[in-house]
Amino acid sequence: MTFDIVVVGAGPTGLTLACELRLAGADPLVLDRLPEPSTVPKANGLGGQVVRMLDHRGLLERFTAAASHAGPVPAFPFGGLPLDLSRLEADPFHLLLLPQPRMEEILGERARELGVTIRRGHELLSFTQDDPTSPPGPADGGGVTLRVRGPEGDYEVRTRYLVGCDGARSLVRRQAGIGFPGSAARETTLLGRVVLAESAINPKTGEVEVPGVGRVRPGRHATPHGAFTITSLHPGVHLVGVHLPTGADTAAPEEPIGPSTRKDPAEPAAPEDPAGPLAPEELRAAVRRELGADLPIERVLWSARVVPQARQADRYREGRVLLAGDAAHLFPAGGALAVCLPDAVNLGWKLAAHAGGWAPPGLLDTYQTERHPAGRRFLTQARVQALLTEPGEDAAALRGLLGELLGDAQAVRRVAGMMSGSDLCHDMPGAAARPHPLLGRFVPGLRLVTSSGATGLAELMRTASPLLLDLAGRTALTRIAAGWRDRVVVVPARCEDPPADALLVRPDGHVAWVAAADEPDEQAGDALRTALSHWFGAETRAEDIQEVTTAGG
Structure with a gap:
């Protein structure tokens, strides 16, 4: 069995990557060792730039x-x-x-709509890759051989590229020999999603009335023993956490939030390895120790011991093996999917270009040069957040x-x-000494008028194709894109208060070239050719060109 790309892990990152690969014309296979999607709410939502990326894909x-x-x-x-x-x-x-299970359900539906092959209950056992110094391609047959265990036994899969989206304990990362330096937090969090008594919640302030304690406001509360957190995630569901120094015993604090102190000697102590499952009774007991009273919990939906990690893979690629998502980085504070999903969107079109045989030299290397610094920067602020608590x-x-x-x-x-x-902001080739403020950044959400009517730029990005947006009728520039008509969509449009005369937007939404209003055609055209060649490969021969491919005009 042969596939262009095999993605290990059907979490949000793996499913997003699979969708991106299909949109770009590749044939991916997704393997996941679990027979059914996980119901563990590892993440509670999405925020920031990643939300606009979802809009670009119609999600x-x-x-x-x-x-x-x-x-x-x-x-x-x-x-x-x-x-x-x-x-x-x-x-x-x-x-x-x-919650993350609902995200995965939506992304799984989209993947199936696009024809992605997903095999659940199929576990990667090992892999070997050919000489990583030789570029894989149709002629040399280079790639990676996987040994997989499925419900009916072991089998082999041949692929040109392997991507590990298989989480913090990534088998792909370990077998590729990629280091994962970093550290564990100095505290263990006993975490749970709970349903509280509705009568105990103040609907205006979100405060929770705890008998014998009084009102406990949402947020994190320091205690001599550690800390206690409570916050509302979804209607009827609260997230509660007890934060303890890793390895510390679980004796009651000397000065709990409330006036009363309780200690039950029968309550279990923390295990030697603090990360792992947590019984609902243990969560209730830990909360009682911090508050000095029972929180009005009606039902524990999920609970676990969590030790936050601050780690980043020393590289995201080893030959034909790549990493994305939690396999590439772990953050001690929330918001990981704001980095994981952009990993997938950045990698998808580049990997598909190599699988399709039209990628320019070094394109796949830009996944490392762009996403590794992005992960490192997010890790920096996440470390600071952890220190503050x-x-x-x-x-x-x-x-x-x-x-x-x-x-x-x-x-x-x-x-x-x-x-x-x-x-x-990513570095872009051919940038002037004083580059345009949009160059390298995520394209703004422009409202446009094309020959087909009013639309938004996000709607034009649905197919994940590179986009040359002409906002000033500069046909001398759009004619240049004729040499890339099989890869780049040209859209003439009007825009109120346009940020530039023309923009070249990569499939991941980042601006690769800008024509300023005062920039001569010759100068702008040279920079456009540089950008098109750098990101989208060689120009089609002039004798094969009949007309500029356009959309919406």
Whole structure:
């Protein structure tokens, strides 16, 4: 059995990558060792730039319909400190609240619509790749051989590329010999999704009335023993967490939040390996120790011990083997999918170009040069968030100082940009000494009028094709794209207050070239040829060109 690309892992990253590969014309196979999709709510939603990426693929409406909240938020926590986003002229934090199992259900539906082959209950056992220094292609037959265990026994699969989206304990990463340096957090979190008594919740403030304690407000509360967190995720569902120093015993704190203190010697102590399952009774007992009273929990939906990790693979590629998502990075604070899904969208079209035989030299290398720094930058802010939540005087001093700095709108803008990914800017070839502000950034959500009528730029990105957008009738530039007519879609359009005369947008939404209003055709045309060749391969021979391929005009 032979496939263009095999993706290991049918989580959000693997399914997104599979969809991107199909849109770009590749034939992927997705393997997942679990016989059924996981019901574990590892993530609680999406926020930031990734939401606009969903819109580019026509998935935003599906996600919004399933979300308990969809839209901008006036404030967002940074390590427990409030970011007042209402002070910004443009809020980067469009938030979608929905549990990961529902995300996977939506992405799985989309993958099946596109014809992706998904094999559940099929576990990757091992793989061997051919000489990684020789470029795989139809002529040399190079690639990777996988040994897989399925319900009916072991079998082999041959593929040109293998992508590990198989999570923190990635077999693909380990067998490829890729390092995963970093550290574990100094605290263990006993985490649970719970249903609280409705009568105990103040609908206006979200505070929870705890008998013998009083009102406990949403957020994180430091205690001498550790910390306690409670927050509402979805209607009727709360997330509660008890944060303990890793390896510490679970004795009751000397000064709990409430006035009473309880300690049940029969309650189990934390295991030597703190990460893993957590019985509902253990969660209830741990919360009782922190509060000094019983939280009015009617039902525990899910619970687990979690040790946050701060890690990043030292490289995202080893020959024909690549990593994406949690296999490539782990963050000690939330928001991982804001990095994982863009990994997939960045990689998909580049990998499909190699599978299709038209990729320019070095295209796949840009996955490493673009996404590894993006992961490292997000990891930096996530580490800072984790430090801000630690107990002790040093962390308190850090919270006090940053709290003052975050009173400034510019500081809020910078931090929100790092958290949301909206500040990401990739290097582009042929950039002028003073490049256009849009170059390398995610394209803005323009409203357009084409010969087919009014539309949005997001609608034009549904097919995941490269897009040359002509906003000023500069046909001398659009004629140049005729040499890439089989790969690049040209759209003449009008736009109120256009940001530039023309834009070349990559399939992942990043602007690869800009023609400014005062830039001569010859100069702009040379830069356009450079960008087209760099990202989309060699120009088609002039004698084969009949006309410029256009869409919407």
